[in-house]
Amino acid sequence: MKKEFPFLTAEDDALLQKNPDRGYRTGTSLDVKTLSEAGDYAAMKEAAGRHIDEKMPDARDSTTVAQNYLYISGYNQGPIDDKGLEAITAFYDAQIQRGVKGQPRFIYSHDMPDPVHDAPQDVILHHIDQLAPVVAACRDGINAFQMCFIGAWGEWHSEYYPLDKRVIGEAVMEKLVLPNGLYAQMRLPAYKNILRGTPGYQRIGIENDAFFGKIPAGYGGAPVSGTGGLDEGSEQWAQLVKEAAYTPQEGELFWQYWFDENPQVVVDGKKAVEQLSEHRFSTLSILHSYFDACIVNGDAGKSVMGRWMEEKISKDWLDENGVLYAPAWFQDREGRPARRTVFEFVRDYLGYRLEAQSVDVRGALCPGGAVEVEMPLVNHGFAAAFNLSATLALLDD
Numbered sequence: 001m002k003k004e005f006p007f008l009t010a011e012d013d014a015l016l017q018k019n020p021d022r023g024y025r026t027g028t029s030l031d032v033k034t035l036s037e038a039g040d041y042a043a044m045k046e047a048a049g050r051h052i053d054e055k056m057p058d059a060r061d062s063t064t065v066a067q068n069y070l071y072i073s074g075y076n077q078g079p080i081d082d083k084g085l086e087a088i089t090a091f092y093d094a095q096i097q098r099g100v101k102g103q104p105r106f107i108y109s110h111d112m113p114d115p116v117h118d119a120p121q122d123v124i125l126h127h128i129d130q131l132a133p134v135v136a137a138c139r140d141g142i143n144a145f146q147m148c149f150i151g152a153w154g155e156w157h158s159e160y161y162p163l164d165k166r167v168i169g170e171a172v173m174e175k176l177v178l179p180n181g182l183y184a185q186m187r188l189p190a191y192k193n194i195l196r197g198t199p200g201y202q203r204i205g206i207e208n209d210a211f212f213g214k215i216p217a218g219y220g221g222a223p224v225s226g227t228g229g230l231d232e233g234s235e236q237w238a239q240l241v242k243e244a245a246y247t248p249q250e251g252e253l254f255w256q257y258w259f260d261e262n263p264q265v266v267v268d269g270k271k272a273v274e275q276l277s278e279h280r281f282s283t284l285s286i287l288h289s290y291f292d293a294c295i296v297n298g299d300a301g302k303s304v305m306g307r308w309m310e311e312k313i314s315k316d317w318l319d320e321n322g323v324l325y326a327p328a329w330f331q332d333r334e335g336r337p338a339r340r341t342v343f344e345f346v347r348d349y350l351g352y353r354l355e356a357q358s359v360d361v362r363g364a365l366c367p368g369g370a371v372e373v374e375m376p377l378v379n380h381g382f383a384a385a386f387n388l389s390a391t392l393a394l395l396d397d
Contacts, residue, residue, distance in 0.1 A: 002360040007328035010338035013348055018064060020101060021143050021387040022351020024286035025065035025250070028055045028095075028102075033074030035091065036083040044090035052095055062347075065143045065283050066095065067250075068102040069153070072127065073117035076108050080130050088134050096141035103185070103207075103250065103283075105146040105154045106131065112158035113151075120161045124149045125171055132175045139180040143283070143387070144248050146207055147172055147186040155187045155209070157228075165194050173200025183247050183386065188228045189236040205247035206230075206240055206279070210254065213271030214278065226254075232275075244280040248351075248386045252285035256293040256303045267304045269311040269342030270321075277323045280383040282351040308343035326355060326380040352385035354378070361394065 008015065017023065030051050038047040056066065070091070075084060095102055106127070109117040119127070128149070135145070148154030149172070150163060177184045178200055185207040186192045192204050210227040230236045240249075253259075253267060267289075276284065286305065293303035300306045318325050329348070332338050354377045363371035373392060379385065 001362075001365065002358060004358045005356050008326060008355055009328045009331055009333050010340065011333050013344070016353060017062075017347065019352070019354075020064045021248075021385075022282050022381070022383070023065065024063050024347060024350065025067060025103070025143075025283040026056050026063050026287045026291065027067040027069070027285065028052055029069035029071070030091070031071045031074065032080070032084050032087050033072075036081070036087040038087075041086055041090055044087050045094045048087075048091040049094040049098070052091075052098060052100070056098075056100070062286055064100055066100050066102055067146070067285070068095070068104050070104060070106050071108070072106050073108040073119075075127070076117055076119040076123060078123065080127055085130060085134055088131070089137060092138035092141045096138075101141055101143040102138075103143050103146050104135070105148040107148055107154035109151070109160070110153050113160035115160050118151075118160035119149075121163050121168065124163070124168055128168075128171045128175055132179075135176045135182075136180055139182060142180075142182055144183045144185050144205065144250065145172070145177050147184050147191075147204070156191045157187070165191075166198075169195045170198055170200070173198065173203070177203060185248070185250055188230055189239045189243075190228065203247060205244070205249045205282075206251075208249070208251035208279070211251040211267075211272070211275070211284070212253075212265075213267050213269075214274035215268075215271055240279050244278075245384065248282040248383065249279050250283040251281060252287070253289040253304055256289045259289060259304055269308040270313065270317065272308070273313070273323060273342060273345060274321060276346060276350065276382055277321075282383045282386060284346065284350055305343060308346065309341055311342040313340055313342050313345050324380050324382075325349065326353060329380075349381050351381050351383050352379050352388070353381035354385060355380065 028051060035044055035047060038044045070088060072080060092102060108119045146154065147156070147169060149168060150156045150165060151159035156165065173184060173195070183203050183205055184200065185205045187207055187209065189206060192201070192206070195201050195204065208230060210230065212227070214232050216232050259265060289303050290300050290305035293306065294300040315330055330338055330340055357376045357378060360374040361371055363369060365371065371394070
């Protein structure tokens with residue numbers, strides 16, 4: 001029995017938007033020591049759940065991924081106690097229960113540099129050892145492990161203590177990432193290159209937290225600082241184009257208040273699509289320059305990503321710029337043209353967008369019968385289907 005499937009149209013997008021490990025993502029931020037003081041495990045899990053619900057109220061229908069800032073500065077001069085380790089597990093227990101996967105980022109500081117909260121190398125390495133069983137227990141709730149521990153926001157810059165970054169990076173990969181079948185993400189290709197030649201290098205993607213689209217440095221007549229040199233035309237840009245297909249890539253824009261203070265800098269939606277396509281993004285923050293504007297002033301429409309909702313995109317432009325898309329995405333079920341926007345395109349093509357072309361079932365089509373199933377798939381998304389697992393159900397008429 002062989003059945004051909006119709007293309008997915010503009011009216012079928014919702015079928016794919018909740019696919020895991022891809023798409024717009026949101027974020028949480030909490031202090032592990034504070035959470036550990038909430039009580040027993042059940043109380044910690046309940047407190048973690050309240051925090052997740054508070055941070056993600058508008059995002060639940062938009063994302064299956066969240067970046068998790070987990071501050072462990074309360075333990076920066078010694079080991080994480082048992083309650084602290086339990087609190088981290090409780091947090092992921094609560095998040096998994098909500099159908100959301102996390103991008104863990106264990107951090108000590110958000111100052112540059114920070115002599116009060118930062119941790120020396122021996123403490124960091126011990127914390128990595130302590131976290132190994134915790135990450136192993138929570139791995140089914142992890143989208144990608146963000147290489148962290150070092151410097152401000154765990155971004156591998158502005159650290160207070162002298163550190164051997166290669167030693168710390170190898171420890172993260174060998175004890176937290178590789179044994180659990182995970183991928184890691186780092187702030188810049190330049191930081192990833194510190195680990196060139198190590199067993200974990202091929203499992204490292206980039207978390208670009210200065211996303212401006214495919215533009216050169218200083219775009220818009222104002223110096224755009226903070227990109228770390230990951231600008232169009234740079235060696236880092238070219239390296240990422242070459243390597244991005246093999247690991248999940250992720251990023252975020254600046255907060256909306258920065259764009260409000262620098263109105264001459266505009267993230268053009270189509271330039272954003274070009275970068276997302278070239279660098280094969282799996283996830284992109286919807287918290288930055290969208291939900292943050294809604295939280296602060298109740299209006300996301302004037303935010304950077306809010307304006308993408310009004311910016312049209314066409315098949316002609318995508319064809320001219322070599323960006324893949326699904327054949328029927330621009331039409332409704334009756335074959336009539338559908339107006340589509342940059343916001344919708346980014347939403348639908350981050351990560352993987354798989355379409356089954358047909359299904360061919362051969363064998364004993366009866367309860368308990370053995371069958372062979374052949375189902376060709378086509379991926380129209382920016383990236384490969386990382387972490388994909390699937391279950392197939394055969395239904396009768």
